[in-house]
Amino acid sequence: MLKSIRILLSIATSLDLDIWQMDVKTAFLNGSLDKSIYMMQPEGFIEKGQMEKVCKLQKSIYGLKQASRSWNIRFDQTVKGFGFIQNLDEPCVYKRIKGDKLVFLILYVDDILLIGNDVGVLTSVKEWLAKQFDIKDLGEASFILGIQVIRDRKNKTIALSQASYIDKILSRFSMQDSKKGMLPFRHGIKLSKEQVPKNEHEERFMSRVPYASAVGSLMYVMLCTRPDICFAIGIVSRFQSKPGPDH
Numbered sequence: 001m002l003k004s005i006r007i008l009l010s011i012a013t014s015l016d017l018d019i020w021q022m023d024v025k026t027a028f029l030n031g032s033l034d035k036s037i038y039m040m041q042p043e044g045f046i047e048k049g050q051m052e053k054v055c056k057l058q059k060s061i062y063g064l065k066q067a068s069r070s071w072n073i074r075f076d077q078t079v080k081g082f083g084f085i086q087n088l089d090e091p092c093v094y095k096r097i098k099g100d101k102l103v104f105l106i107l108y109v110d111d112i113l114l115i116g117n118d119v120g121v122l123t124s125v126k127e128w129l130a131k132q133f134d135i136k137d138l139g140e141a142s143f144i145l146g147i148q149v150i151r152d153r154k155n156k157t158i159a160l161s162q163a164s165y166i167d168k169i170l171s172r173f174s175m176q177d178s179k180k181g182m183l184p185f186r187h188g189i190k191l192s193k194e195q196v197p198k199n200e201h202e203e204r205f206m207s208r209v210p211y212a213s214a215v216g217s218l219m220y221v222m223l224c225t226r227p228d229i230c231f232a233i234g235i236v237s238r239f240q241s242k243p244g245p246d247h
Contacts, residue, residue, distance in 0.1 A: 001108060002223055004090045005144065006160070008104055012115045013151065013158040017102075018122055020114040021141040024075075025134040027110035031060030031070025068109070075107060078132050082125075096125075113141060147224055160225045169217045173210070185232035196242050211243040 012019050024030075038054045041047065060070040080086065084094035084105055094105040103116040103125055112129070116122045129135055141149050150159040170176045197203040215237050222229050 001090070001092060002145075004093055005106060005108070005113070008093070008106060008113075008115055009149070009158055009160075012104075013156055015117065016153060016156060017115050017117050018119060019141040019149070019151075020122055020126065021138040021144065022112040022114070022126065022129065023136040023138060024110040024112065025136055026062075027075075027133070028060055028062050028064075028067040028071045030133060031067060031072075031074050033057060033060055033066075033070065037064070071110075072107075075133075079105060082128060108145060111145065113144065145224070162221055162225045166221060169214075169221075172217075173214050184229040185235065191235055191239065193239065193242075209243070212240045215240060 009019065011017070037057045039057060041051070041053065041055055047053065060067045064070075076086065076091075079094055082096070083098070084096045084103075087093040087095070092107045094107075096103045096105070098121075101116070101118045101121045103114065103118075103121055105125070106113040106115070112135075114122050114125060116125075126135075126137065130137075143149065146162065146165050148161040148164065150161060151157070167176070170178070197205075215233065218229065218233055219237070222233050
């Protein structure tokens, strides 16, 4: 999905298309249920004298295992009813073409991107979506999934940055004051499975190091905007089961 977003942003930049962003509020509450589901009466709303009774859900709610699927089905049916065609290879990408007017619609959970060549058509799609769901209009896309979008329409260029996300990662793992390096992986370093904790002191130290969490956070950066760290991430991810101080 991230690859598809990058491709469409590149197309939009090349063709000088508008890129708008919206957010669906409480998206999972829009789904319908195809099975009967009962739940205990929620705390604070228990009927006096009927405490032994349960509630039958009329709509999907957060916490249901089928909540995301129910929401996606509802959204899919809704936008197809407005003339959008689903992409066969990327189900979360839709397009609608009327004459020379083109609109791409991208859904990522509850985030929506609208890309098109006519402001009037984009406005009509946005207004129609607002009638179907509780939508927050975010204007021109500036942050997508935590990724900053830096666009220069005059020169037809676009850049994606995760600088703020990376700063948060550094703070989270107490590395905000670490020295910067020129390379993701310093020359001459060799890591192996033999570098596991050698004694009780090292084991206690590594038990306080969220190694797997750090690797996972960097993997998201790698997938989104920094493919140059792929080799380094591939190496350090091999030792997640039992990392040592050298790792």
